[in-house]
Amino acid sequence: MKYFDLHCDTLWECYEMRKNLRENDLFIDKSKIAGFEEYVQFFALFCGARPPQPIPGRRALLDLPEEQRLGAMLDTAREQFSRNRDWLYQCFSAEDLQSPDRRGRAAAFLSIEGAELLCSEEHLRRAYDAGVRMVTLSWNGRNRYACGAATDNDEGLSQAGKALVRRLVGMGVILDVSHLSDAGFWDVCVETEAPFAASHSNSRTVCPHCRNLTDLQFSEMVRRGGLVGLNLYNNFLRDDGQRATLTDAVRHIEHFCALGGQDILAIGADFDGCEALPEGFSTVADITRLAEELRRLGYPQSTIDGLFYANAGRFIERML
Numbered sequence: 001m002k003y004f005d006l007h008c009d010t011l012w013e014c015y016e017m018r019k020n021l022r023e024n025d026l027f028i029d030k031s032k033i034a035g036f037e038e039y040v041q042f043f044a045l046f047c048g049a050r051p052p053q054p055i056p057g058r059r060a061l062l063d064l065p066e067e068q069r070l071g072a073m074l075d076t077a078r079e080q081f082s083r084n085r086d087w088l089y090q091c092f093s094a095e096d097l098q099s100p101d102r103r104g105r106a107a108a109f110l111s112i113e114g115a116e117l118l119c120s121e122e123h124l125r126r127a128y129d130a131g132v133r134m135v136t137l138s139w140n141g142r143n144r145y146a147c148g149a150a151t152d153n154d155e156g157l158s159q160a161g162k163a164l165v166r167r168l169v170g171m172g173v174i175l176d177v178s179h180l181s182d183a184g185f186w187d188v189c190v191e192t193e194a195p196f197a198a199s200h201s202n203s204r205t206v207c208p209h210c211r212n213l214t215d216l217q218f219s220e221m222v223r224r225g226g227l228v229g230l231n232l233y234n235n236f237l238r239d240d241g242q243r244a245t246l247t248d249a250v251r252h253i254e255h256f257c258a259l260g261g262q263d264i265l266a267i268g269a270d271f272d273g274c275e276a277l278p279e280g281f282s283t284v285a286d287i288t289r290l291a292e293e294l295r296r297l298g299y300p301q302s303t304i305d306g307l308f309y310a311n312a313g314r315f316i317e318r319m320l
């Protein structure tokens, strides 16, 4: 099958735990993606959290001065993409996806998770030149631009945040509202008419977690022709402490489709960025199980193709 995924934190694991994209015990590496007919992945440069088991002697991203963190993550991306260029090709535009130079290799785009990595205009330039094409305005905390839903859902964008929204849209970088507070979401809608993404967020009606999108937010994204990536993190799929199953993922898909969103739905599984996925998920290859489940439930093949690849592909073509 063809698979286009909007969000993973594998590069952060590579930085923090000194792992390699070629072969590792993470969700994504060369052999794990080998079964896909086509594979496109947005790799996030993450602003940093405390690693659960830090490597002794390794300086955690959060221990670096703030202005050095973007550089550290960009170095990691550059090094990993360069060491793995026999199977992974970095894209800077939608055109690159179709380029004959790619020769059937998997495709990688870069994104930023947590705009606190962007300490200055010079950082923004550097990120863009290195290929960053999607940016979440916040992670869970508060930064100079915005506040995360996990900190205060009523706190909107700062003046710097509003300026960053206009700047990113002007540069042709996709805004990503995953993690952003509700107030920040609506501030984005005031600042720009551009379509935007929620790379890894689910439905708050189905699972009432602050990280998920309300029906009103999702409907606004449908109106704009945005893109929403379904997140497979257990606690965003169900909130009763039980282990999530494929059925829970399907409930979110059903609900979004009922809101008229079947053409803006994609997957942003959050591989290597969350602690627990539904039963039976141990690598990216297991995403085929969700496709099989949808087929078993009688979803049309066109809907399945849209969800796993075509909707994201179309959005990228329009935006990049």
Ligand SMILES: [Zn+2]
Pocket (backbone or CB within 6 Å): 113, 179, 200, 273
């Ligand atoms: Zn995230």
